[in-house]
Amino acid sequence: xxxxxxxxxxxxxxxxxxxxxxxxxxxxxxxxxxxxxxxxxxxxxxxxxxxxxxxxxxxxxxxxxxxxxxxxxxxxxxxxxxxxxxxxxxxxxxxxxxxxxxxxxxxxxxxxx
Numbered sequence: 284x285x286x287x288x289x290x291x292x293x294x295x296x297x298x299x300x301x302x303x304x305x306x307x308x309x310x311x312x313x314x315x316x317x318x319x320x321x322x323x324x325x326x327x328x329x330x331x332x333x334x335x336x337x338x339x340x341x342x343x344x345x346x347x348x349x350x351x352x353x354x355x356x357x358x359x360x361x362x363x364x365x366x367x368x369x370x371x372x373x374x375x376x377x378x379x380x381x382x383x384x385x386x387x388x389x390x391x392x393x394x395x396x
Contacts, residue, residue: 309336310364310391313350316341320373324360327374333391364391 312328312335314321328335340347340359347357354361358371367387369380378395381388388395 309334310362311336311338313338313340313346313359313361313363315339315359318359321360323374324362324372324377327377331391331393333393 310333312321312324314325314337316339325335325337338346338349340350340357350359350361351357353363353368354370356370360372361370362368362372362377364387367384369377372380381393382395387393
């Protein structure tokens with residue numbers, strides 16, 4: 284007879300194992316390296332301590348297609364975190380949109396002015 288240790292996930296009833304919450308992946312920032320708004324956005328997120336999945340759309344056409352599919356355009360920077368999407372923004376525009384989503388700000392640890 285095999286015994287399951289009390290701390291094991293298998294020690295929980297089967298229905299309880301269905302409620303495992305997947306961690307939120309890193310926010311995605313689509314960029315073009317020569318874009319001054321992208322450089323500004325990268326500096327802003329770095330200053331805020333936000334870790335990003337940075338995707339260069341000029342080096343990877345698959346990423347460009349994802350950007351266009353997601354936002355309907357090819358301009359950068361564009362930001363995605365779950366359902367929160369901000370396309371073709373300057374930092375001030377990002378901050379204004381982020382203020383309307385306090386849960387996102389809290390999850391990302393954004394300190395808005």
